[in-house]
Amino acid sequence: MTDAGAPLMPPDDPESARQGGFDLGDPPEAGKHYRVLARKYRPSSFDDLIGQDAVVRTVSNAFETGRIPQAWILTGVRGVGKTTTARILARALNYELPDNSVKGPTIHMPVPGVHCQAIMESRHMDVLEMDAASHTGVDDVRQINDSVRYAPASARYKVYIIDEVHMLSTAAFNAFLKTLEEPPEHAKFVFATTEIRKVPVTVLSRCQRFDLRRVDADVLMAHLANIAAKENVEVEPEALGIIARAAEGSVRDSLSLFDQAIAHAAGAVRADAVRQMLGLADRTRVIDLFDSLVRGDIAGAFKEFREQYDTGADPIVVLSDLADFVNFVTRVKIVPATADNVAFGETERLRARDFAAKLSMRVLSRMWQMLLKGISEAQAATRPAAAAEMVLVRIAYVADMPTPDEAV
Structure with missing residues (x-):
């Protein structure tokens, strides 16, 4: 033991020296400079965009014929590539090579150009990105109106990318109208939004609109x-x-x-x-539960549901998966080629074909309606598992009963 005021002398043993204090060693290699896949594999050219063939074709034709508008507006659900497409447009507008062999905007960008790296990393001085969710006022738009008159510093065009443009205030939209309709020749605007209905028609009429679709x-x-x-x-x-x-x-x-x-x-x-x-249930077990319901086997349905619940499946997720499978069987019944979709497992596709051949459209529609109502009941219930069981009882009970038109 050492005295309270005595200094602690470093031990002679170097191994012991490494064990004392707060030296936790070097930082782990696994966490160094990691980039998530969504950023690491972000598209940098039109060739890399997936599932947006119509947009790529229209933009390609516009660039090749020289019919480039002053403003685009890109809309679609989250994560389909609105901001990425805006940056690719900015890159295409300003694509230049060190030897000056490219004289104008082009969609053919086989190698990175002079401005490409800075544009795709959102740090180019002539490609200005603004988040309208945090810059909603008329003063922010007034700054754009003031700066748009000046020529670009190094690139061919000044490109203004405004994300979530529907968040701008009414006064901000109105302040944009004149500049948007008659901008200088060196200025282009690209808007992106998930809520196209909130954008005034006066703005929409001044832009070319592109709807980015969900990817299959x-x-x-x-x-x-x-x-x-x-x-x-x-x-x-x-x-x-x-x-x-x-x-x-x-x-x-x-x-x-x-x-x-x-x-x-x-x-x-x-x-x-x-x-x-x-937190999903096993699709094979969901299909087994579906099979018990259509056969009217309430005891079997109870047993299967309880086994899934005991292994950690959420009752509402089980009902939602059942509804998804009912929808899949219905689509297979109407369009048999749906069962060839490789996104679904082989067992799922084979059994969906069998159910589509055996079950009538009336039975499938009735099951869909009961599940839709049952999901909302289970969500509102204090005991979701018990509510889900009662939904299964109702479905199995009416499985072998005639539909109203059959009864008539």
């Missing part, structure tokens, strides 16, 4: 598989299908979920691990 699940699966190969990650096709369906057409959501799945699995990404991560 099979396209997302191919995109994720390509990224998995680049990242040297082993992943099951069924796991990719689950992620693609959960993303609901959003590329950013799918990449965020895939990032999370890789961390969750800490190795090969398996379908069971992805279901556990997302």
